Amino acid sequence: MDKIRQNTLHGEVAERIRDLIAQGALAPGSRVPEKQLCEQFGVSRTPLREALKVLAYEGFVELLPNRGARVAKLTKATLKSTFEVMQSLEALAGELAGQRITEAELANIEALHYQMLSHYKRGNMQEYLLANQQIHEAIVVASQNDVLIDVYKNLNHRVRRVRFTAELSNDYWSQAVSEHESMVEALRARDGAALGGILSRHLRNKVEMSALEEMAE
Amino acid sequence: MDKIRQNTLHGEVAERIRDLIAQGALAPGSRVPEKQLCEQFGVSRTPLREALKVLAYEGFVELLPNRGARVAKLTKATLKSTFEVMQSLEALAGELAGQRITEAELANIEALHYQMLSHYKRGNMQEYLLANQQIHEAIVVASQNDVLIDVYKNLNHRVRRVRFTAELSNDYWSQAVSEHESMVEALRARDGAALGGILSRHLRNKVEMSALEEMAE
DNA sequence: GCAAGGTCTTCTGAATTCATAATTAAGGTT
DNA sequence: AACCTTAATTATGAATTCAGAAGACCTTGC
Numbered sequence: 503m504d505k506i507r508q509n510t511l512h513g514e515v516a517e518r519i520r521d522l523i524a525q526g527a528l529a530p531g532s533r534v535p536e537k538q539l540c541e542q543f544g545v546s547r548t549p550l551r552e553a554l555k556v557l558a559y560e561g562f563v564e565l566l567p568n569r570g571a572r573v574a575k576l577t578k579a580t581l582k583s584t585f586e587v588m589q590s591l592e593a594l595a596g597e598l599a600g601q602r603i604t605e606a607e608l609a610n611i612e613a614l615h616y617q618m619l620s621h622y623k624r625g626n627m628q629e630y631l632l633a634n635q636q637i638h639e640a641i642v643v644a645s646q647n648d649v650l651i652d653v654y655k656n657l658n659h660r661v662r663r664v665r666f667t668a669e670l671s672n673d674y675w676s677q678a679v680s681e682h683e684s685m686v687e688a689l690r691a692r693d694g695a696a697l698g699g700i701l702s703r704h705l706r707n708k709v710e711m712s713a714l715e716e717m718a719e
Numbered sequence: 720m721d722k723i724r725q726n727t728l729h730g731e732v733a734e735r736i737r738d739l740i741a742q743g744a745l746a747p748g749s750r751v752p753e754k755q756l757c758e759q760f761g762v763s764r765t766p767l768r769e770a771l772k773v774l775a776y777e778g779f780v781e782l783l784p785n786r787g788a789r790v791a792k793l794t795k796a797t798l799k800s801t802f803e804v805m806q807s808l809e810a811l812a813g814e815l816a817g818q819r820i821t822e823a824e825l826a827n828i829e830a831l832h833y834q835m836l837s838h839y840k841r842g843n844m845q846e847y848l849l850a851n852q853q854i855h856e857a858i859v860v861a862s863q864n865d866v867l868i869d870v871y872k873n874l875n876h877r878v879r880r881v882r883f884t885a886e887l888s889n890d891y892w893s894q895a896v897s898e899h900e901s902m903v904e905a906l907r908a909r910d911g912a913a914l915g916g917i918l919s920r921h922l923r924n925k926v927e928m929s930a931l932e933e934m935a936e
Numbered sequence: 937g938c939a940a941g942g943t944c945t946t947c948t949g950a951a952t953t954c955a956t957a958a959t960t961a962a963g964g965t966t
Numbered sequence: 967a968a969c970c971t972t973a974a975t976t977a978t979g980a981a982t983t984c985a986g987a988a989g990a991c992c993t994t995g996c
Contacts, residue, residue: 586811649801
């Protein structure tokens, strides 16, 4: 995220608003009260409105002419679209990571993988999902493609608020774990094509989608 | 681009700055003179700076703390990364378009395809590239995936300034045309898998990359 | 003559002020 | 009593003002 230091005021404000949205403090579809947030953050409206412009582009809010900003609704259709794109990007990341991953990155992913396995065996889903997430992010970073990393992180941010709410069935869960096993093997073999294929068929996102059928309006 | 009306002042300003960058009026690496652009556009600094925040997240400029904005340099590495991602997104678009394309969209793409062929036969490269571009965009739109469309258009914007400068060799050109032939066939057959495969191997971007070897620092 | 330190100018970052548009409430009319 | 119209209030959009930082230029000392 912060390839350039995010130490600007509008950057800080944007980050905090993202958090508010992710936490649900700002409900989807509700208006974003500029004045209230200003005093809450202790800043004037100028940096806050700059932050809103950025958030609008990132897809967190939508700007209505002369009517301010509303929190984006994140419909089921949007979620589906987002996961489709993320899955495709992960496939590309896998392909590239197979060619470009460093020893250190591989070791890190293996460590995460074993952590994830241990969480799986203990049935700790929250920790499992966290490690899972970190593995996918690490693969994206290992692609060494800055544009890919940026776009992926942005999309990941957008769906952050619905992550970690999924309830996995045991069948899905065990299959996802076995796919992760194959992923690590492909990484060790530096087999980008195989890894890309696994990731493009990896059902993590599909699982999350199905788990989200009820929510998201 | 304008899913919501872009009729805001900062949106207009952003568009005009994008144009200036694409036209080369603002050189890569050079600073963005706020004051000068303000009087040039006849607006105050507030909407202009809001526009710069957006452009920063779009990748057109980078913000240096307390030193304003510089036009992003678009190095060869960045170009390569961008094309990698775009190619992957096009592959996904092809896959989805195969399942979801409407009759009208298909007819439109076929019409563009024949226009493109005619430009090819006449050796009119500029017109060929334009039609080519439109076909790829139309396939992306036919994917019916709004997130994909947004991300793709953004990346397309970024590389706009280096498009249409490529000089294609005859070998590359004829191969690209034959690949386009296969693409239209796959679309007619609603064969998303095939179309995705063709697009992921389509060498248009590679051609452009090679043609851009010398430029972009 | 060259370098180092300081000051001055210019530009960015943020707050405040001003204007305009929208929404809501109140009053009048039907 | 209900609905429409109008006015007032509130919030957004933009300009201006103010403060702080960076860069340039000049002066002075070595």
